Amino acid sequence: MSEIVTTTGAGGVQSVERAFDLLEVIAASGGEAMLSELAAATGLALPTIHRLLRTLVATGYVRQLANRRYVLGPGLIRLGEGASRQLGALARTHLATLVHQLGETANMAVLDGDRVLYAAQVPSRHSMRMFTEVGRRAHLHDTGVGKAILAQLTDAAARALVTGAGMPAATAQSFTTPEDLLQDLALIRVRGYAIDDNEQEIGVRCFAMSVPNAPTPTAISVSGPVSRVDDAFGERAVPLLRAAAEAISHDLNRVP
Amino acid sequence: MSEIVTTTGAGGVQSVERAFDLLEVIAASGGEAMLSELAAATGLALPTIHRLLRTLVATGYVRQLANRRYVLGPGLIRLGEGASRQLGALARTHLATLVHQLGETANMAVLDGDRVLYAAQVPSRHSMRMFTEVGRRAHLHDTGVGKAILAQLTDAAARALVTGAGMPAATAQSFTTPEDLLQDLALIRVRGYAIDDNEQEIGVRCFAMSVPNAPTPTAISVSGPVSRVDDAFGERAVPLLRAAAEAISHDLNRVP
DNA sequence: AATAATACTTCCACTATACGGAAACTTCGC
DNA sequence: GCGAAGTTTCCGTATAGTGGAAGTATTATT
Numbered sequence: 001m002s003e004i005v006t007t008t009g010a011g012g013v014q015s016v017e018r019a020f021d022l023l024e025v026i027a028a029s030g031g032e033a034m035l036s037e038l039a040a041a042t043g044l045a046l047p048t049i050h051r052l053l054r055t056l057v058a059t060g061y062v063r064q065l066a067n068r069r070y071v072l073g074p075g076l077i078r079l080g081e082g083a084s085r086q087l088g089a090l091a092r093t094h095l096a097t098l099v100h101q102l103g104e105t106a107n108m109a110v111l112d113g114d115r116v117l118y119a120a121q122v123p124s125r126h127s128m129r130m131f132t133e134v135g136r137r138a139h140l141h142d143t144g145v146g147k148a149i150l151a152q153l154t155d156a157a158a159r160a161l162v163t164g165a166g167m168p169a170a171t172a173q174s175f176t177t178p179e180d181l182l183q184d185l186a187l188i189r190v191r192g193y194a195i196d197d198n199e200q201e202i203g204v205r206c207f208a209m210s211v212p213n214a215p216t217p218t219a220i221s222v223s224g225p226v227s228r229v230d231d232a233f234g235e236r237a238v239p240l241l242r243a244a245a246e247a248i249s250h251d252l253n254r255v256p
Numbered sequence: 257m258s259e260i261v262t263t264t265g266a267g268g269v270q271s272v273e274r275a276f277d278l279l280e281v282i283a284a285s286g287g288e289a290m291l292s293e294l295a296a297a298t299g300l301a302l303p304t305i306h307r308l309l310r311t312l313v314a315t316g317y318v319r320q321l322a323n324r325r326y327v328l329g330p331g332l333i334r335l336g337e338g339a340s341r342q343l344g345a346l347a348r349t350h351l352a353t354l355v356h357q358l359g360e361t362a363n364m365a366v367l368d369g370d371r372v373l374y375a376a377q378v379p380s381r382h383s384m385r386m387f388t389e390v391g392r393r394a395h396l397h398d399t400g401v402g403k404a405i406l407a408q409l410t411d412a413a414a415r416a417l418v419t420g421a422g423m424p425a426a427t428a429q430s431f432t433t434p435e436d437l438l439q440d441l442a443l444i445r446v447r448g449y450a451i452d453d454n455e456q457e458i459g460v461r462c463f464a465m466s467v468p469n470a471p472t473p474t475a476i477s478v479s480g481p482v483s484r485v486d487d488a489f490g491e492r493a494v495p496l497l498r499a500a501a502e503a504i505s506h507d508l509n510r511v512p
Numbered sequence: 513a514a515t516a517a518t519a520c521t522t523c524c525a526c527t528a529t530a531c532g533g534a535a536a537c538t539t540c541g542c
Numbered sequence: 543g544c545g546a547a548g549t550t551t552c553c554g555t556a557t558a559g560t561g562g563a564a565g566t567a568t569t570a571t572t
Contacts (some may be wrong), residue, residue: 015272024334034549078336
């Protein structure tokens with residue numbers, strides 16, 4: 001399913017890159033893989049992989065079953081939580097302000113490979129609200145945050161990402177061809193924000209904006225049912241979104 | 257705060273061990289650290305750390321702020337999610353058995369820093385049930401799983417964790433001083449399981465037991481309304497909990 | 513604003529470290 | 543039980559990583 005993943009960037013420590021490649025391949029194989037599968041996916045020699053895995057097993061980032069299969073270990077949960085908290089804590093106060101001002105759920109998401117990863121959420125007090133959860137990953141082409149992130153990139157880069165990931169239609173409103181999507185991205189660049197209008201889920205609309213100068217491409221959004229999130233809502237939301245995006249950008253690049 | 261962390265196990269790949277040591281130190285420093293802090297904590301030479309971090313930054317597992325400070329990167333969130341799902345899948349069948357036998361919601365949680373992280377849940381079919389969700393983190397001192405995990409540790413370690421995290425009273429039944437809690441932990445060690453009796457939420461009672469020999473301190477529980485989860489329930493639940501904990505332990509420590 | 517102090521990054525020669533071919537061993541399918 | 547596929551150990555080799563020293567940026571001090 002996967003092929004060579006090695007990213008031999010100049011000055012990188014080879015064995016560290018390879019160790020993380022192995023973890024990524026295991027994750028991509030549903031969290032469980034055999035030694036020979038890893039060899040096929042990475043192109044590395046068997047003894048090399050075995051030695052790297054032995055190190056990861058000894059440190060608790062990989063577990064080995066009696067199958068001899070390798071699975072992601074609990075040590076990674078800690079690190080993942082730490083990373084998630086790190087990114088989310090910074091955003092949460094600003095997202096909470098948005099929720100207070102607008103009354104709808106606010107999210108922050110980052111580009112992760114060819115998907116968006118929801119890194120923080122402050123839910124609204126409405127009972128009817130989005131059920132997206134922190135840690136969930138979604139497609140780029142049919143979410144507000146995804147399109148806001150794509151609009152920051154060049155057309156070529158955006159096209160490469162969505163064609164790589166595929167463009168399944170979540171609803172009848174979803175874009176299904178790169179051409180249609182690129183047209184929307186051009187509009188997003190001009191007006192400065194993205195709208196997801198029933199594209200991800202029927203009945204849900206969302207206003208999203210990219211966070212400038214983020215280390216990883218990042219966007220924030222407010223979303224809710226179409227009955228409440230209408231054009232009038234958008235007029236109120238856009239300036240507030242911009243303020244929040246700039247505040248988060250400021251915090252991300254803060255120099256204390 | 258930390259000191260030398262290096263785990264030079266025979267046959268381990270040095271640079272991989274060091275890279276993960278760095279990640280752990282960053283996580284232990286609240287998700288953010290300076291290069292020189294890392295040097296002090298690990299005892300490694302500055303150029304070595306710099307090179308390792310550059311690799312981690314290039315691969316997205318660490319971010320570098322404008323401060324030049326290093327923080328855990330979004331790539332770790334993916335891996336953590338994968339590991340969490342992996343652990344949950346293993347437990348789910350055993351938790352489902354418990355739910356089938358007892359008719360109440362079953363959970364598995366792991367120690368994560370100074371909190372418990374719910375890693376898996378199988379809800380009961382009762383409409384009135386716990387609303388805890390996978391991925392949610394809770395305090396150690398007022399949950400069944402938290403107390404079961406604390407009881408595995410020494411009094412000193414348990415005290416350090418709860419004083420570090422604080423002991424807010426969720427209900428009038430919650431323990432609020434380390435002394436009271438340690439007394440309960442002693443009881444838990446003797447009888448082999450923990451009871452959360454209206455401590456986390458009024459009306460909810462929970463029986464919990466630690467999973468022996470888990471790579472990370474882990475516990476499982478069954479919980480429900482006090483009307484159903486009474487002493488008679490406990491008498492039925494405890495042997496089944498023990499069987500489930502041992503089955504999970506068995507699976508964790510490799511069985512095909 | 514200029515200077516000192518501190519922290520970070522690049523350079524480079526050395527050698528310890530990780531690599532991978534070949535062989536021994538284990539498990540699985542038949 | 544036997545053969546095949548997969549996994550682990552061994553070990554000579556050379557690559558890949560190491561860290562002292564020097565250079566550059568950033569922050570603190572006067």
